[in-house]
Amino acid sequence: xAVPDAELRQYYAARARExxxxxxxxxxxxxxxxxxxxxxxxxxxxxxxxxxCGTGYWTQFLIRKARSVVAVDASTETLALAAxxxxxxxxxxxxxxxxxxxxxxxxxxxxxxxxxxWSHVPVRDQSRFLQSLDRRLSAGARxxxxxxxxxxxxxxxxxxxxxxxxxxxxRRLADGxxxxxxxxxPTEGELNAALGQFGRNFQFVRLKYYWVFIYEKP
Numbered sequence: 619x620a621v622p623d624a625e626l627r628q629y630y631a632a633r634a635r636e637x638x639x640x641x642x643x644x645x646x647x648x649x650x651x652x653x654x655x656x657x658x659x660x661x662x663x664x665x666x667x668x669x670x671c672g673t674g675y676w677t678q679f680l681i682r683k684a685r686s687v688v689a690v691d692a693s694t695e696t697l698a699l700a701a702x703x704x705x706x707x708x709x710x711x712x713x714x715x716x717x718x719x720x721x722x723x724x725x726x727x728x729x730x731x732x733x734x735x736w737s738h739v740p741v742r743d744q745s746r747f748l749q750s751l752d753r754r755l756s757a758g759a760r761x762x763x764x765x766x767x768x769x770x771x772x773x774x775x776x777x778x779x780x781x782x783x784x785x786x787x788x789r790r791l792a793d794g795x796x797x798x799x800x801x802x803x804p805t806e807g808e809l810n811a812a813l814g815q816f817g818r819n820f821q822f823v824r825l826k827y828y829w830v831f832i833y834e835k836p
Contacts, residue, residue: 638675645772646827653764653828657731658683660762660832664729667754669717674700676733676764681710688724690715718743718750726756733764736831737802741782744812752816755835761817763831767824768803776801806831 641650657676662683671677671689673696681687686709691697697712705712715721717735730751739747755761766773774787777798787801804812806822809831813820817833 638673641675643772649825649827652825653830654679657762657764657830661729661731661760664760665725665727666729666731667720667724667727667751669730669732669751670735670738671700671712672696672733674703674705674712676731677705677710678703680731681705684709684729686710688713688727690717690720690724692716718746720750720754722753724754727754728756728759730755730759730761731764732762734766736763736804737765738800739802740784740800741802748813748816752835757835759835761833761835763809765829766801766803767827767829769827772827774801 658679658681661680663685666680666684666687668677668680668687668689671691672693674689677687677689677700688711689700690713691700692714694714697714700712713724715724751761768776774789776785777788779785783802784800785802787799788796789799790796806824806829809822810820813831813833816835818836819832819834821830821832823830823832
């Protein structure tokens with residue numbers, strides 16, 4: 619059962635105001651503080667493209683060290699919340715864009731970041747997403763992907779899987795609405811296989827609740 623991208627967009631638009639509640643889980647606080655400290659250094663001094671930036675939670679940390687950040691998302695609702703944050707307007711640009719078809723007008727970037735986006739990319743669309751991103755990267759650009767490890771008792775249970783190997787969760791919002799959301803939990807080997815033709819110098823860091831995957835464009 620495949621969930622159309624339009625449904626994922628609808629879910630995140632509806633969830634916009636409660637989006638950052640996921641960062642309030644008490645057991646995850648030590649790892650979040652660690653990531654908030656370490657991630658800015660990974661892209662320090664670079665012009666960074668942030669993909670699916672949501673409410674700008676990670677933008678506020680990236681801009682501490684990045685030369686500039688262009689943060690894109692398909693949802694105007696979450697971008698409106700990002701605009702409410704105290705982000706320096708001379709160094710941060712918020713844009714509506716389709717990450718599967720990033721426009722040429724964005725220019726070229728020396729770094730890219732995607733927080734909790736890879737897990738929402740259907741297996742069959744991974745290459746399409748990576749090709750779109752690759753066109754926006756200069757040689758030697760560094761890409762940082764951050765996402766969730768599945769942890770029983772902390773993660774939302776997986777409700778089912780489809781024929782492509784995608785996994786799905788049933789999520790209920792504060793208004794009582796229930797949504798089926800694609801949420802994959804890849805292994806290091808699966809990430810290496812998917813990203814192999816696009817990068818070099820792979821690094822994989824696995825924490826208890828999160829993983830970080832870093833690569834450079836040749």
